[in-house]
Amino acid sequence: MRSAWTWKLGITSSVGMMLGATSRVRAEESEQPLPPLVVEAMRPGTIEVERMASPVPMAGLSQEELEERPALQLGDALKYAPGVYLNGNINENDDLQLRGMPKGYSRTQISGVSIPEGSGEAREFQLNRLPTGLFKEAKIIRNPTAEYESDGIAGRLELETIDIPTSFSGDVHLGYGARNRETPLWDGSVLLGGRPVEWFGTLAAFSYGLDPTLKVKNTFDYAANGQLKKGSVRHEDTPVETYSAFLDAGFFYEGGEFHIKPLYLRREIEKRSQKSGIDYTKAASKDESFDDDAEDRREQTEGATATSVHRWSEDARQESVMAYYKSFERMPRSLTDSYKESGGVMTYDGSSLEDYYKEDETFDFQTKTILDLATPLKQQVRFGIAARAKNRESDSHLREFDDAGVVTDLTTPADRYRLSEDYIAGFVQDQIWLTEDLSLLPGLRAEHMKLDSRDGGTRQSSRSTMDWNPALHALYQPSKEVSVHLGLSRTVNRPQFDQLSPYRRINDDDERVEIGNPDLDPAKSWNVDLGVDWKKGPFFIAANVFYKEISDVIQEDRAGTVLVGGDTYDLYQSRNVGDGWLKGVELDERFDLGDAGITWLEGLSLWSNQSIYSSRVHYASGATSPFEEQPEFISNVGVDYEFKKTGTRFSIYGNFVDDFEWSETDGTRIGYLSEWIVNLSAHQRLGAGLEAFVEVINLFDEQRFETETKTNGDFRHEDITGGRAILAGLNYHF
Numbered sequence: 036m037r038s039a040w041t042w043k044l045g046i047t048s049s050v051g052m053m054l055g056a057t058s059r060v061r062a063e064e065s066e067q068p069l070p071p072l073v074v075e076a077m078r079p080g081t082i083e084v085e086r087m088a089s090p091v092p093m094a095g096l097s098q099e100e101l102e103e104r105p106a107l108q109l110g111d112a113l114k115y116a117p118g119v120y121l122n123g124n125i126n127e128n129d130d131l132q133l134r135g136m137p138k139g140y141s142r143t144q145i146s147g148v149s150i151p152e153g154s155g156e157a158r159e160f161q162l163n164r165l166p167t168g169l170f171k172e173a174k175i176i177r178n179p180t181a182e183y184e185s186d187g188i189a190g191r192l193e194l195e196t197i198d199i200p201t202s203f204s205g206d207v208h209l210g211y212g213a214r215n216r217e218t219p220l221w222d223g224s225v226l227l228g229g230r231p232v233e234w235f236g237t238l239a240a241f242s243y244g245l246d247p248t249l250k251v252k253n254t255f256d257y258a259a260n261g262q263l264k265k266g267s268v269r270h271e272d273t274p275v276e277t278y279s280a281f282l283d284a285g286f287f288y289e290g291g292e293f294h295i296k297p298l299y300l301r302r303e304i305e306k307r308s309q310k311s312g313i314d315y316t317k318a319a320s321k322d323e324s325f326d327d328d329a330e331d332r333r334e335q336t337e338g339a340t341a342t343s344v345h346r347w348s349e350d351a352r353q354e355s356v357m358a359y360y361k362s363f364e365r366m367p368r369s370l371t372d373s374y375k376e377s378g379g380v381m382t383y384d385g386s387s388l389e390d391y392y393k394e395d396e397t398f399d400f401q402t403k404t405i406l407d408l409a410t411p412l413k414q415q416v417r418f419g420i421a422a423r424a425k426n427r428e429s430d431s432h433l434r435e436f437d438d439a440g441v442v443t444d445l446t447t448p449a450d451r452y453r454l455s456e457d458y459i460a461g462f463v464q465d466q467i468w469l470t471e472d473l474s475l476l477p478g479l480r481a482e483h484m485k486l487d488s489r490d491g492g493t494r495q496s497s498r499s500t501m502d503w504n505p506a507l508h509a510l511y512q513p514s515k516e517v518s519v520h521l522g523l524s525r526t527v528n529r530p531q532f533d534q535l536s537p538y539r540r541i542n543d544d545d546e547r548v549e550i551g552n553p554d555l556d557p558a559k560s561w562n563v564d565l566g567v568d569w570k571k572g573p574f575f576i577a578a579n580v581f582y583k584e585i586s587d588v589i590q591e592d593r594a595g596t597v598l599v600g601g602d603t604y605d606l607y608q609s610r611n612v613g614d615g616w617l618k619g620v621e622l623d624e625r626f627d628l629g630d631a632g633i634t635w636l637e638g639l640s641l642w643s644n645q646s647i648y649s650s651r652v653h654y655a656s657g658a659t660s661p662f663e664e665q666p667e668f669i670s671n672v673g674v675d676y677e678f679k680k681t682g683t684r685f686s687i688y689g690n691f692v693d694d695f696e697w698s699e700t701d702g703t704r705i706g707y708l709s710e711w712i713v714n715l716s717a718h719q720r721l722g723a724g725l726e727a728f729v730e731v732i733n734l735f736d737e738q739r740f741e742t743e744t745k746t747n748g749d750f751r752h753e754d755i756t757g758g759r760a761i762l763a764g765l766n767y768h769f
Contacts, residue, residue, distance in 0.1 A: 090510035110162035125757025142187035151395035178522030181478025203229030210764030218247035259748025267312035391431030452536035496553035573627035615652035660698035682720025708740035
């Protein structure tokens with residue numbers, strides 16, 4: 036879904052809508068009428084109003100900014116937000132990495148609920164399952180108050196769905212294109228909503244997308260002396276179909292409102308790949324091989340969120356959320372047929388067949404009371420409770436067939452696990468205005484987590500943890516143009532699901548034994564953020580510095596040796612390997628030069644953001660390394676230009692990630708070379724309510740380069756090509 040109530044619909048977002056930007060938006064705010072369609076595009080940056088007025092250090096994208104970014108799904112747009120890195124292959128913007136930390140350190144919530152992800156072993160949510168037009172804003176909570184769940188050391192992405200308009204309106208979006216000029220690419224959505232009576236309104240949104248997701252991967256392995264050992268090329272063709280359906284049924288009354296929001300997400304993946312390889316070490320000249328892979332997979336999320344806002348009086352209100360969601364990932368087949376050279380002829384060498392099913396089921400309830408106190412010092416007190424019950428299971432099977440048809444079942448207890456988590460929390464916080472310009476916000480959150488886990492055999496474990504996480508935030512506004520934010524908090528990072536299963540697995544190929552660790556402690560972090568925002572007329576500049584002191588970092592580590600059938604194998608386990616720190620500077624700039632009164636610059640807008648990070652993990656062995664997969668420098672820059680008379684708009688955006696490298700616990704160094712990905716778009720008004728557009732994603736067909744160097748000096752180079760996508764179509768508002 037590419038369109039919502041934005042400039043494509045001609046809506047002017049009000050300050051009131053932004054300040055009430057949650058699913059618990061006030062009744063009078065959600066009654067704002069839908070204004071007539073306007074010709075000119077909306078300027079981005081309306082989230083800055085909330086950002087400057089909030090004591091919470093934050094960043095993010097407004098509804099207008101989400102819609103302006105050339106994107107097929109939400110992850111494609113969010114990669115331009117400050118402090119965001121989306122790892123994975125080119126054009127696969129699924130896994131959110133806030134402040135560059137590994138994906139398991141970031142959390143995502145929709146309308147206040149952490150939606151489960153069937154495939155998310157690291158508790159992540161894959162963003163490219165979500166249509167962009169479904170959301171009115173995306174906020175990045177850099178340093179949370181006690182009101183937010185403490186899990187997620189890197190930060191929390193807070194997504195809020197769009198509001199129900201007063202007048203009946205609709206929007207249709209249809210785009211068609213291709214990736215690498217070869218395969219069709221579709222992107223379409225329909226959005227309808229309105230309030231036929233004062234006490235009831237509804238909004239429905241549907242979307243469909245088809246992205247071929249082509250990829251070519253070249254891999255070369257070298258000995259320490261530079262001699263080529265192996266080479267391979269893999270061609271992947273992975274059509275990805277996405278479906279979404281969303282409904283918001285809102286009931287309004289004098290004292291508040293109640294919403295029921297069903298959500299359905301589905302992604303169908305049909306991956307086909309061929310890999311050709313040459314091993315130069317097994318024969319005088321070469322030894323060739325060929326793999327033919329076929330994989331089918333479905334990811335699905337379904338459930339509903341119910342939200343309620345009730346006003347006890349002008350100074351007291353209750354906000355509640357209740358949700359149930361079920362997510363699963365099912366792969367009924369992943370088949371690999373292998374061939375090897377024999378006497379100059381490629382002959383069948385065997386097959387492997389894998390299937391799996393992962394399911395995550397969550398019940399969630401939250402309620403909080405908000406009191407505005409007319410004491411000598413103005414105060415707003417918030418307190419509440421939260422409870423969540425999560426059940427997760429994973430069941431997979433792996434079988435191998437040799438060239439004679441003999442079947443070997445390689446399924447182990449590690450491939451099956453059952454987990455149940457019971458979470459109970461309570462919080463209290465009080466924002467106190469010491470003066471009109473200065474407020475303090477102390478708070479405390481208590482979280483109790485009980486975990487029961489078992490593998491596919493007889494191993495099982497049970498444990499509980501209790502965390503007391505204080506927070507202190509301050510907001511200082513010496514003038515209307517300047518805001519200073521200070522945040523101090525303690526957060527945690529709960530282990531990945533697969534790490535908690537008490538399994539034991541023998542890996543004969545690598546001569547190692549891998550065991551789970553249900554006794555893992557959450558990683559913990561003390562966080563401090565200090566930021567300054569300056570906004571005057573068409574200009575906005577912000578700077579934020581931060582530091583995190585992190586203990587009990589979790590990574591896979593060599594834990595010793597063990598005898599297996601008389602042979603000595605290395606023993607590996609996910610463990611709390613040591614402590615570390617992370618620090619950085621985040622900058623954000625926007626210049627709406629068209630509003631600066633300079634005639635020849637009318638319609639021109641420039642924006643950019645930069646993130647600079649440095650980190651270190653101190654392992655128990657004495658070695659040190661930056662955090663895994665963490666860039667040290669990220670920069671985004673964009674230019675928007677609008678010809679108001681003709682209704683023409685042009686935009687170009689660039690995302691740059693500099694070189695970075697880290698070491699694993701065994702000393703292996705992994706690095707990425709710098710990337711520069713550019714997208715552009717053009718929009719043209721055709722008539723009342725009708726607009727044509729063209730978008731180009733990955734304009735210069737950027738590649739990803741990865742290197743890996745072993746402790747013995749052997750190294751590997753890999754480059755991945757994702758392709759260029761071109762999409763053209765129409766937006767129609769009625």
